[in-house]
Amino acid sequence: MKPIKVALLGCGTVGTQVVRLLDEQADDLAARAGAPIELTGIAVRRPDRHRDVPKDLLTADAAGLVASDVDVVVEVIGGIEPVRTLLLDALRAGKSVVSANKALLAESSGELFAAADESGADLYFEAAVAGAIPLLRPLRESLAGDRITRVMGIVNGTTNYILSAMDETGANYSETLEEASRLGYAEADPTADVDGYDAASKAAILASIAFHTRVTANDVYREGISAVTSADIVAARTLGRTIKLLAICERVGDSVAVRVHPAMIPRSHPLASVGGAFNAVFVEAEAAGQLMFYGQGAGGAPTASAVLGDLVAVARNRVHSGRGPRESAYAALEVRPIGQVRTRYHLSLDVADRAGVLASVAAVFAEHDVSIAAVRQEGRTADASLVIVTHAAPDAALKSTVDKVAGLPAVREVVSVMRVEGEES
Numbered sequence: 001m002k003p004i005k006v007a008l009l010g011c012g013t014v015g016t017q018v019v020r021l022l023d024e025q026a027d028d029l030a031a032r033a034g035a036p037i038e039l040t041g042i043a044v045r046r047p048d049r050h051r052d053v054p055k056d057l058l059t060a061d062a063a064g065l066v067a068s069d070v071d072v073v074v075e076v077i078g079g080i081e082p083v084r085t086l087l088l089d090a091l092r093a094g095k096s097v098v099s100a101n102k103a104l105l106a107e108s109s110g111e112l113f114a115a116a117d118e119s120g121a122d123l124y125f126e127a128a129v130a131g132a133i134p135l136l137r138p139l140r141e142s143l144a145g146d147r148i149t150r151v152m153g154i155v156n157g158t159t160n161y162i163l164s165a166m167d168e169t170g171a172n173y174s175e176t177l178e179e180a181s182r183l184g185y186a187e188a189d190p191t192a193d194v195d196g197y198d199a200a201s202k203a204a205i206l207a208s209i210a211f212h213t214r215v216t217a218n219d220v221y222r223e224g225i226s227a228v229t230s231a232d233i234v235a236a237r238t239l240g241r242t243i244k245l246l247a248i249c250e251r252v253g254d255s256v257a258v259r260v261h262p263a264m265i266p267r268s269h270p271l272a273s274v275g276g277a278f279n280a281v282f283v284e285a286e287a288a289g290q291l292m293f294y295g296q297g298a299g300g301a302p303t304a305s306a307v308l309g310d311l312v313a314v315a316r317n318r319v320h321s322g323r324g325p326r327e328s329a330y331a332a333l334e335v336r337p338i339g340q341v342r343t344r345y346h347l348s349l350d351v352a353d354r355a356g357v358l359a360s361v362a363a364v365f366a367e368h369d370v371s372i373a374a375v376r377q378e379g380r381t382a383d384a385s386l387v388i389v390t391h392a393a394p395d396a397a398l399k400s401t402v403d404k405v406a407g408l409p410a411v412r413e414v415v416s417v418m419r420v421e422g423e424e425s
């Protein structure tokens with residue numbers, strides 16, 4: 001059988017594991033794909049720095065490799081350019097693409113799918129969301145007959161690693177981030193992780209597939225974890241909660257809402273026990289009910305597993321003259337701004353401990369039609385701390401409430417504001 005020729009773009013954390021698995025599992029992969037899978041070249045920025053892969057395969061000329069006689073391009077470089085141009089060239093020339101690049105897919109999936117359609121090539125990217133966890137294929141294929149209403153979970157390993165360490169051992173934020181980079185979880189620029197860009201890209205990809213609507217990273221409301229303090233984590237623990245960076249994609253009537261932000265969740269919630277670089281995603285569909293996907297969301301070998309799965313799928317399609325799924329964006333639902341999304345807030349205030357303070361704060365909530373679910377006051381000195389948890393209300397109303405509360409004479413400081421998820425609203 002004629003081999004399927006593969007060009008690999010990038011050979012870092014993920015790429016080196018792809019090369020290893022291609023070599024170690026060559027016979028099994030050939031049997032599963034229906035043809036041998038032959039790695040014909042590896043493009044990297046500095047070929048002299050890669051001693052652990054066959055030297056004769058290395059090149060710094062990624063464009064030349066893409067233009068060479070290959071059937072499939074596997075991209076594990078990351079970022080937008082030059083990758084976007086390389087992949088468009090590959091797809092237009094009829095070469096199928098497997099990519100782990102969420103940043104690119106969340107920005108340019110429309111034009112990449114269009115290029116794939118022009119030539120009949122395939123575009124697969126299971127590794128781009130939640131690493132090893134099979135998630136995009138179940139959403140796109142297994143649930144194609146159902147109506148998905150919500151996708152919610154932890155989709156960034158680096159931030160989950162940091163938040164888990166802060167919660168479990170009181171570890172320091174920046175040291176834990178360095179450790180996550182050393183372990184190969186973080187992006188080349190880890191601000192993509194801590195500022196929520198990586199999770200927002202993944203949320204955009206999930207929402208696009210789940211709701212048959214093109215959602216880009218710019219459509220996603222995003223907050224990262226850099227403002228989460230040890231005090232927030234202690235406050236959450238006092239209330240039987242923990243803090244996680246969540247990606248939440250919801251169908252609301254004929255629109256969708258997609259957001260990424262830290263949130264307090266009850267310690268009894270299944271997402272609360274997801275530690276380290278693990279990811280977990282809940283999917284709710286009308287007929288299927290609740291489904292949960294869990295596994296390693298980052299790291300070289302887990303991510304390479306997803307890449308190899310896609311590569312076998314692409315190779316099978318080539319061998320049997322089939323095609324993988326195309327973009328499905330027919331529903332074209334409107335994306336709601338965050339202000340219209342109903343959320344719950346946890347607020348911690350430093351207030352003067354005198355009569356009438358609670359009443360003045362409560363009056364602001366009432367004025368904005370935000371219902372208070374619980375209040376706790378601590379302290380008997382000049383300063384007291386007031387913790388308020390609200391019922392669900394439009395995010396815009398909650399923001400205006402917080403702004404007005406911050407201006408009350410009796411309120412010295414709004415210490416923290418965080419959304420609450422995973423509880424009855």
Ligand SMILES: NC(=O)C1=CN([C@@H]2O[C@H](COP(=O)(O)OP(=O)(O)OC[C@H]3O[C@@H](n4cnc5c(N)ncnc54)[C@H](O)[C@@H]3O)[C@@H](O)[C@H]2O)C=CC1
Nearest residue numbers: 010011012013014043044045076077078100101298299303
């Ligand atoms: N590390 C992880 O846990 C995961 C990574 N991903 C994605 O996989 C991709 C790769 O990630 P890592 O392996 O962690 O990155 P990395 O930084 O370890 O490796 C990047 C590789 O790309 C090469 N490269 C950079 N610019 C190039 C250019 N212009 N031409 C040719 N080669 C170039 C570098 O030489 C290096 O070999 C990214 O899109 C990332 O978001 C996805 C899921 C998990």
Ligand SMILES: N[C@@H](CC=O)C(=O)O
Nearest residue numbers: 156157158185186187
């Ligand atoms: N940097 C990402 C890698 C996987 O997508 C993460 O931490 O999740």
Ligand code: NA
Nearest residue numbers: 126129131133
């Ligand atoms: Na995945």
